[in-house]
Amino acid sequence: MVSGDVRYSQRVAILLALLLLQNGDLTDLDREILKTLKETRTSGPLVLHYSAEQLTKEQIDAAAKVNTASFAKLQDLLKMQYKGQIHLFLHPSAEALKEATRQEAPAFSTGTRSIHQPHDFSNVHEMCHIFALQFPRGPGSIEPELFFVEGLATILDQADAGADIDTWVFVYDQLGQVPDLVAYRRAWPKGAPSGVHPYYIPASFTGFLIERFGIEKVKAFYVDCLESHKTFGRTFGELALEWRAALAKRKFDAKGEPVVRKAFGLSPTQALPKAMAEGKGRKLFDGQSLKGWKQAEGAAWTVSNSLLVGTHDGPWTYLDSPKVEKGPVAVRARLRLVKGDALQVRLNRDENGSNEAILTIQRTFLTRKGGSQILAWSPMKVEPGRWIDLVFESRSGRGRLYLNGRLELETDKFSDDDGGIGIGVERGTVEIESFEAVTPAD
Numbered sequence: 001m002v003s004g005d006v007r008y009s010q011r012v013a014i015l016l017a018l019l020l021l022q023n024g025d026l027t028d029l030d031r032e033i034l035k036t037l038k039e040t041r042t043s044g045p046l047v048l049h050y051s052a053e054q055l056t057k058e059q060i061d062a063a064a065k066v067n068t069a070s071f072a073k074l075q076d077l078l079k080m081q082y083k084g085q086i087h088l089f090l091h092p093s094a095e096a097l098k099e100a101t102r103q104e105a106p107a108f109s110t111g112t113r114s115i116h117q118p119h120d121f122s123n124v125h126e127m128c129h130i131f132a133l134q135f136p137r138g139p140g141s142i143e144p145e146l147f148f149v150e151g152l153a154t155i156l157d158q159a160d161a162g163a164d165i166d167t168w169v170f171v172y173d174q175l176g177q178v179p180d181l182v183a184y185r186r187a188w189p190k191g192a193p194s195g196v197h198p199y200y201i202p203a204s205f206t207g208f209l210i211e212r213f214g215i216e217k218v219k220a221f222y223v224d225c226l227e228s229h230k231t232f233g234r235t236f237g238e239l240a241l242e243w244r245a246a247l248a249k250r251k252f253d254a255k256g257e258p259v260v261r262k263a264f265g266l267s268p269t270q271a272l273p274k275a276m277a278e279g280k281g282r283k284l285f286d287g288q289s290l291k292g293w294k295q296a297e298g299a300a301w302t303v304s305n306s307l308l309v310g311t312h313d314g315p316w317t318y319l320d321s322p323k324v325e326k327g328p329v330a331v332r333a334r335l336r337l338v339k340g341d342a343l344q345v346r347l348n349r350d351e352n353g354s355n356e357a358i359l360t361i362q363r364t365f366l367t368r369k370g371g372s373q374i375l376a377w378s379p380m381k382v383e384p385g386r387w388i389d390l391v392f393e394s395r396s397g398r399g400r401l402y403l404n405g406r407l408e409l410e411t412d413k414f415s416d417d418d419g420g421i422g423i424g425v426e427r428g429t430v431e432i433e434s435f436e437a438v439t440p441a442d
Contacts, residue, residue, distance in 0.1 A: 025111065025112065025114065026087070026114060027111040029101060030087070030110060030111065033049070033089050033100060033101070034049065036051055037050050037051050037090065038052075039052045041064065042085075043068050044068050045071055045082060045085050045086060046064070046067055046071060046086055046087075047086070047088070048067075048088050048090055049088065049089045050063075054092040055090065059120070062119075063119050063122075067122055070122050070123065070124050073124060074124045074127055074128060074131055074156065075131075077124070077215070078128075078131055079215055079216065080131065080134065082131055082134060083134060084113065085113065086113050086114070087114040088117065089114065090117065090118070090119040091116065091117065091118050091119065093118055094118050097116060097117070097118055103116070106118070106121065107121050108126060109126045109127075109130055112130065112133055113130060115127065123157050124153070124156050125154065125156070126153070128153040129153055132153075132219075135219045135220075135222055136223075137223050138223075140224065142224060144222050144223055144225055145185075146188065147185050147188045148202065148206065148221070149222075150203070151199070151202030151203045151205060152206050152222060154199045154202070154203035155207040155210070159256075160197075160200075161259055161263075162255070162259045163257070163259040163260055164256055165200055165203050165207065166204060166250055166253075167252040167253045167256035167257060167260060168200045168204075168256075168260050169201065169203075169204035169247060171252070171257055171260040171261060172196055172200070172260070173244075173248065175264065175379055175380045175381065176381030176382060176383050177193045177195065177379070177381065178244070179192065179196075179201070181236075181243065182236065185202075185236070194379075195263060195379065204243070208243045208247075209221070209232070209239070212242070213231075213232055217231055217232065257269070264379055265379075266378065266379075269407045269408065270406070270407045271406060271407075272405045272406065276330065276332070276391050276393070276402070277391075277405070281436030281438035282436060282437045282438070284435045284437055285432060285434065288306070289303055290302075290308075293319050293321060294320050294321075295317075295319045295320075296317050296318050296319075300312060300317075307431045307433055308423075308431070308432040308435065309429065309431050309432075310423065310425045310429065311425070311429045312425050314426075316424045316425070316426045318344075318346070318423065318424040319422060319423050319424070320421070323420070323421075328394070328395040329347055329348070329393070329394060329395075329419075329421070329437060330347075330393030330394070330437070330438050330440045331345055331390070331393075331421060331435065331437060332390070332391050332435075332437075332438050333345065333389075333390045333391075333392075333423075333432060333434060333435045333436070334387060334388070334389050334390070334432070334434045335388055335430060335431060335433065335435075336384075336385060336386055336388060337359070337361075337382050337425075337428055337429070338385060338428070338429040338431055339384050339428050339429050340361075340425065340426065340427045341426050341427040341428055342358055342359060342360035342427075342428070343359050343382065343423070343424065343428075343430045344357065344358045344423070344425070344426070345390065345392050345421075345422070345423055346422035346424065347394045347414075347421060348414070348415050348416065348419030348420075349422055353368055354368070354415075354419065354422065355399055355415055356368065357409075359403075360381070360382060361381055361383075361384065363377055363379050363381060364382070364401070364408060364409060365377045366401060366414075368413075368414075375414075376409045376410065376411045378409050380403065380408055387433070388403060389405065390402070393440045394440075395440045397413070397414050398412045398414060399412075399413075421437060
């Protein structure tokens with residue numbers, strides 16, 4: 001038997017649903033779900049729809065509290081007052097949501113004012129989509145691109161899996177996994193390198209725009225995203241370059257870095273020891289000539305504008321120091337692959353081969369015997385045109401490769417510590433600004 005109170009509650013829910021329908025707030029899916037989520041509670045600007053048979057009062061109290069806080073946080077981040085109410089459909093679990101809605105997303109907004117989510121789920125992402133519908137629009141406004149729709153919602157969430165969005169993208173950048181932003185925008189959400197979350201790149205870029213120009217201009221661009229020059233005084237390509245420059249200098253959360261590296265199957269890294277970064281080295285390139293170096297026959301190694309430049313259109317060609325280094329040895333260099341496939345730094349070169357750090361446009365390796373014996377590898381890619389600070393050391397059979405101040409690869413299968421030093425390029429051009437021999441740090 002159904003009590004009068006229950007029948008009254010059901011009638012109120014039905015009347016409320018009809019009222020919402022008249023106001024155009026609900027979608028067909030929302031109305032279908034109301035047949036199950038019959039109870040309703042209003043919490044300030046939020047209307048919570050749920051089933052009392054599936055959720056306890058305490059669970060609804062918690063959902064009301066955390067989602068009301070998210071609403072207030074979003075108003076502060078976007079510097080706006082939302083007009084009206086948002087309807088939250090609270091499902092008992094992620095599995096129940098998928099079964100009821102036939103959607104794979106962990107939470108999603110369906111119309112202009114409704115969100116479906118598990119009862120214990122809360123972030124500002126989906127709510128941001130609804131807030132954005134009230135951004136000021138003019139007669140020339142357009143439907144915003146999904147690149148910016150998801151970029152704004154994701155950066156306002158700020159973090160994922162224990163690492164903030166900027167740390168995710170900073171590590172992507174260090175690994176050479178950030179795609180060209182202009183091409184990526186055109187292809188989005190396709191085009192992300194393997195292991196890169198497609199939402200995090202536009203999120204980082206949007207976060208840069210907010211920091212650089214303020215949220216009001218970003219909101220104006222959101223509804224007029226074909227006219228970046230009108231809003232920011234720069235083309236999209238110019239903004240992309242500024243973002244990449246800012247990204248390389250950004251401080252990141254050291255606790256979050258291992259989370260991102262783990263997503264690539266990599267171990268946590270460590271910083272270059274201060275003694276190796278700042279210790280005195282012996283210059284192998286004087287900035288003026290090839291004095292002290294020996295190049296392979298037919299190779300094209302020159303000095304231009306104080307840079308050591310190697311160009312080759314075929315397989316590896318090398319430039320070698322004729323001096324044999326005694327004892328533990330390391331190379332500290334600043335260089336870049338201007339174009340082409342790969343560059344290489346060699347240590348302990350003798351008649352049996354050498355210890356090699358090979359940086360390619362696909363990944364990075366520690367190898368022996370001309371690259372035929374791979375000892376360790378990383379998904380870190382060389383981005384042509386981008387300068388790299390490199391430290392490559394060999395000591396008592398252990399090799400370590402530091403790139404841009406962070407340990408990228410190591411192995412315990414190197415040869416002994418005496419031998420020559422060399423630099424190589426394959427099907428491309430390499431430029432070396434500095435090249436020094438230093439003593440490895442303890």
